[in-house]
Amino acid sequence: MADQQITPADIEVLKKLGLPIPTETKTKKDEE
Amino acid sequence: MAIYLDNLVGLKIATIDLSEYVSSITLTQTFDEVETTTMGATSHTFSKGLEASTLTVDFLNDWAASKVQATLQAAYGTSVTALIVPVRASSSTTISATNPLYTVSILVNNLTPVGTGGPEDFARSSMSFTCTSVVTHATSGTFN
Numbered sequence: 001m002a003d004q005q006i007t008p009a010d011i012e013v014l015k016k017l018g019l020p021i022p023t024e025t026k027t028k029k030d031e032e
Numbered sequence: 033m034a035i036y037l038d039n040l041v042g043l044k045i046a047t048i049d050l051s052e053y054v055s056s057i058t059l060t061q062t063f064d065e066v067e068t069t070t071m072g073a074t075s076h077t078f079s080k081g082l083e084a085s086t087l088t089v090d091f092l093n094d095w096a097a098s099k100v101q102a103t104l105q106a107a108y109g110t111s112v113t114a115l116i117v118p119v120r121a122s123s124s125t126t127i128s129a130t131n132p133l134y135t136v137s138i139l140v141n142n143l144t145p146v147g148t149g150g151p152e153d154f155a156r157s158s159m160s161f162t163c164t165s166v167v168t169h170a171t172s173g174t175f176n
Contacts, residue, residue: 005113005135006047006113007047007111007112007113008139009107009111009113010046010047010112010113012106012110013045013046013048013103013106013107013110013112014046014047014048016098017046017048017062017097017098017102017103017104017106019098020036022046022047
């Protein structure tokens with residue numbers, strides 16, 4: 001599978017927009 | 033895959049598909065050239081340094097919830113994930129060697145919410161994002 005990874009920063013964007021957080025997506029450490 | 037019309041590029045930022053607002057997109061992969069010239073050399077020599085890629089996107093503006101401007105404003109000042117695929121299918125895009133998926137972290141350090149154009153134009157924004165990771169290239173998986 002391709003890297004459909006989601007970072008904590010991505011999750012913050014989704015939260016700000018009120019969108020659901022993908023639960024079956026791999027997570028990785030934020031590179032910031 | 034043969035040559036193709038460049039009208040189906042897919043773009044996701046922070047997992048949000050913004051493809052329908054992209055009017056132009058350029059992912060430029062590059063790395064620093066570190067000079068390694070030494071005494072006795074008759075020409076400059078360079079070695080590969082750190083990757084320093086950029087993603088340049090022209091968007092048509094839309095202020096609706098979870099669309100282009102809301103997404104970019106929410107991401108402003110952070111590094112978020114960008115996914116780019118050369119040919120995005122309408123329902124299910126299969127990633128392959130002939131339609132690879134590019135993944136990179138971009139620093140959203142600039143926005144042009146009130147962008148270019150005049151009274152005769154659709155509102156648009158042109159931005160160039162600095163990549164804060166290497167660009168990965170995948171040949172399997174899905175985009176949407």
